[in-house]
Amino acid sequence: MRKLILLAALGGLSACQTSAPDDTGFTSVIEPSTHSGAAGVQVMRGIGPPDANPSSCYGREIEPAVIETVTEQIMVEPEQLDRDGNVRRPAVFVTSTEQRIVEDRTETWFETPCAMQIADPEYIATLQRALEARGHYTGPITGVLDRATVRAVRAYQAPQGLDSGVLSLAAARQLGLSVWDPSLAAGGDAG
Numbered sequence: 001m002r003k004l005i006l007l008a009a010l011g012g013l014s015a016c017q018t019s020a021p022d023d024t025g026f027t028s029v030i031e032p033s034t035h036s037g038a039a040g041v042q043v044m045r046g047i048g049p050p051d052a053n054p055s056s057c058y059g060r061e062i063e064p065a066v067i068e069t070v071t072e073q074i075m076v077e078p079e080q081l082d083r084d085g086n087v088r089r090p091a092v093f094v095t096s097t098e099q100r101i102v103e104d105r106t107e108t109w110f111e112t113p114c115a116m117q118i119a120d121p122e123y124i125a126t127l128q129r130a131l132e133a134r135g136h137y138t139g140p141i142t143g144v145l146d147r148a149t150v151r152a153v154r155a156y157q158a159p160q161g162l163d164s165g166v167l168s169l170a171a172a173r174q175l176g177l178s179v180w181d182p183s184l185a186a187g188g189d190a191g
Contacts, residue, residue, distance in 0.1 A: 049109040057114040059166045066103040111169040130175040
């Protein structure tokens, strides 16, 4: 029994270890302390969903699965009563613990301006001014993708259905940062 408990404890500890960073070639434009989701948002040119345009940039946000642990007492032997209804032998129970997935892992891909991949200071400053004009950003115009800017981007995009701190191409167009060109739309947008 002790060996079983020790093995279970060691298995639990190994699950708590942090894993190595994602080596898929993605570049994060947000410092680790301000990223969203467990793995954060990653941006890379040409790497995206199956139909990704190689000249466009895409963001990927990963939300991990939500898992709950359920512990139950299961009766393996019912109690035994004598003729008078007194308990001769109490019921025997075992404890069963299992994990269940409450919400599946999700992966959201979205097109983003390529200037976000390199965190272009001029583009970020323009983004900060556009968000400030709409009441989402109150910090100084620095051209740095800092926590305040990430929060402002998230606040701007959340009502549109994208809870992300990385600017989507659709939001960039709404802010006037990326021009919609129908000729580019047929073959992709350089953003």
